[in-house]
Amino acid sequence: EAGVTQFPSHSVIEKGQTVTLRCDPISGHDNLYWYRRVMGKEIKFLLHFVKESKQDESGMPNNRFLAERTGGTYSTLKVQPAELEDSGVYFCASSQQSTSTDTQYFGPGTRLTVL
Amino acid sequence: GNSVTQMEGPVTLSEEAFLTINCTYTATGYPSLFWYVQYPGEGLQLLLKATKADDKGSNKGFEATYRKETTSFHLEKGSVQVSDSAVYFCALSGGAQKLVFGQGTRLTINP
Numbered sequence: 347e348a349g350v351t352q353f354p355s356h357s358v359i360e361k362g363q364t365v366t367l368r369c370d371p372i373s374g375h376d377n378l379y380w381y382r383r384v385m386g387k388e389i390k391f392l393l394h395f396v397k398e399s400k401q402d403e404s405g406m407p408n409n410r411f412l413a414e415r416t417g418g419t420y421s422t423l424k425v426q427p428a429e430l431e432d433s434g435v436y437f438c439a440s441s442q443q444s445t446s447t448d449t450q451y452f453g454p455g456t457r458l459t460v461l
Numbered sequence: 462g463n464s465v466t467q468m469e470g471p472v473t474l475s476e477e478a479f480l481t482i483n484c485t486y487t488a489t490g491y492p493s494l495f496w497y498v499q500y501p502g503e504g505l506q507l508l509l510k511a512t513k514a515d516d517k518g519s520n521k522g523f524e525a526t527y528r529k530e531t532t533s534f535h536l537e538k539g540s541v542q543v544s545d546s547a548v549y550f551c552a553l554s555g556g557a558q559k560l561v562f563g564q565g566t567r568l569t570i571n572p
Contacts, residue, residue, distance in 0.1 A: 350504075379559065388465075389505075389550065391559040402557060437505065439560075446493045446554040447512040454504035 371440030467563025484551035
């Protein structure tokens, strides 16, 4: 069974540009999460999809970030326009159930560098 | 709100040493507790978890016990190996399902 995949693995962009990150969850997992780790700090939650619906987007930092999950399969996270403080590692995770006991399976992350 | 406080690193040990990485939490209700590990160049992997008080999670020689009375979930291993070198993250999941992480502890094991 394939795990969670993310693309690209690394992206370097200029401040003010747009970047789109993609996440493919484990097949059959209705729950998809985005997290990010900025500058060696703790990993922080961004948002949670159940199928194509946003269940919780309380962690989205501002309106420069737009997440979509059309059709309830893969998800994209767009940053437009990117700022220096957006640099970090963006992780995607998926789970089968929507319970606190269920394991979230993480992808390898996308390292975003904004210059 | 929910929070996790994790032992600050980096931690450097010799092979076969005993390992403890402390983790305490603050949460309402009865969260589930997790340890994730990130090996060099890889993504986060679940190491172990415990979903109720007094549960012990274990995997690859690592153990952690969910202690509600001390709000702790310390990670232990009796004899570490060079291959255990990684960054370890303690995390909790409450009613909102999202994971709340500690800041991570970088562990280096020297031969």
